[in-house]
Amino acid sequence: MIDQNLRIAGVIDESIVDGPGIRFVIFTQGCPHHCPGCHNPQTHDFAGGQEVKISRLLADVQADPLIGGVTLSGGEPFCQPKPLAELARVLRLGGKHIMTYTGYTWEQLLEMDDPDVLALLRQCDVLVDGPFVQEQRDLSLRFRGSRNQRLIDVPTSLEQGRVVTTTCAHL
Numbered sequence: 001m002i003d004q005n006l007r008i009a010g011v012i013d014e015s016i017v018d019g020p021g022i023r024f025v026i027f028t029q030g031c032p033h034h035c036p037g038c039h040n041p042q043t044h045d046f047a048g049g050q051e052v053k054i055s056r057l058l059a060d061v062q063a064d065p066l067i068g069g070v071t072l073s074g075g076e077p078f079c080q081p082k083p084l085a086e087l088a089r090v091l092r093l094g095g096k097h098i099m100t101y102t103g104y105t106w107e108q109l110l111e112m113d114d115p116d117v118l119a120l121l122r123q124c125d126v127l128v129d130g131p132f133v134q135e136q137r138d139l140s141l142r143f144r145g146s147r148n149q150r151l152i153d154v155p156t157s158l159e160q161g162r163v164v165t166t167t168c169a170h171l
Contacts, residue, residue, distance in 0.1 A: 001090050003055045004083035009043040009075060011057070014066065019099040019126070019143060020168045021068035024061045028075035028084070033103035037134035039145065043075035054087040061091060069097030069125075078102050078109060081116040088123035099143075100124045103131040106152055106163050124154040126168060143168060 012018070012025040027040060029049030034041075042048070061067055070091050077084055077100050088098045100120070102109065106129045109117055121127070128143060129150050136146035143151060153166040 001055065001058070002086050003053050004086060005051045006054055006057070006080055006083040006087070007046075007049050007051050008057075009040070009049040011060070013060070013064065015071070017143075018071040018073065019069055020097070022066045023069045023071050023097075023099070024064070024067045025071045025073055026057060027073050028077045028080055030079050031074050031076040031103065032079065033076060033131050035103060035132040035134075037137065038132055040074065046079075049075075054083050057087060058090055061096065062094065067096070069099060072098070072100040074101065074103075076103055078104055078112075078117055078120065081114065081120040085116060085119035085123055088120065092123055092125075097125050098123055099126040099128070101128045105129050106150070106157070121154060122158065126166060127152040127154050 007029040009027040009029045015023050015025045018025045027043055029043055030046035031044045034044055061070055072084055092098060129152055130148045133146040133148050136148050138147050151166050151168055153164045156164040
């Protein structure tokens with residue numbers, strides 16, 4: 001593993017609301033979207049939070065046998081794709097499910113034509129895409145805050161060259 005620094009706002013050691021099963025959640029620091037009504041506005045400042053080695057986060061996840069997956073949230077994870085892709089790669093080798101939240105749409109991520117963004121996408125099982133839109137807020141949605149956001153099955157979408165959504169019900 002290539003140990004890299006990652007700027008984070010914090011973590012949740014065990015969550016059942018940020019994806020299927022019991023998950024370790026990493027809140028990245030820095031976000032360009034500034035969505036009105038954002039759930040994590042303290043993560044917007046790119047100079048905030050703290051830097052940690054991805055090896056430390058990996059050790060924290062591996063120390064808890066109840067963790068079935070890791071959720072990358074924010075801030076905006078795709079502002080730090082290189083260290084997150086490496087962390088997610090090692091976690092997936094260990095059998096962890098990776099779910100990532102982004103304020104970008106799937107289409108915007110692909111248009112970036114950035115190899116690090118694509119590397120992170122390739123390590124994701126599920127992507128929740130799109131900005132939070134307060135006017136479309138819907139508390140009945142599973143793992144999403146607003147109706148415009150999609151739960152995307154990333155491996156299938158990459159394979160088929162089109163967005164394929166999921167309900168995460170099978171997980």
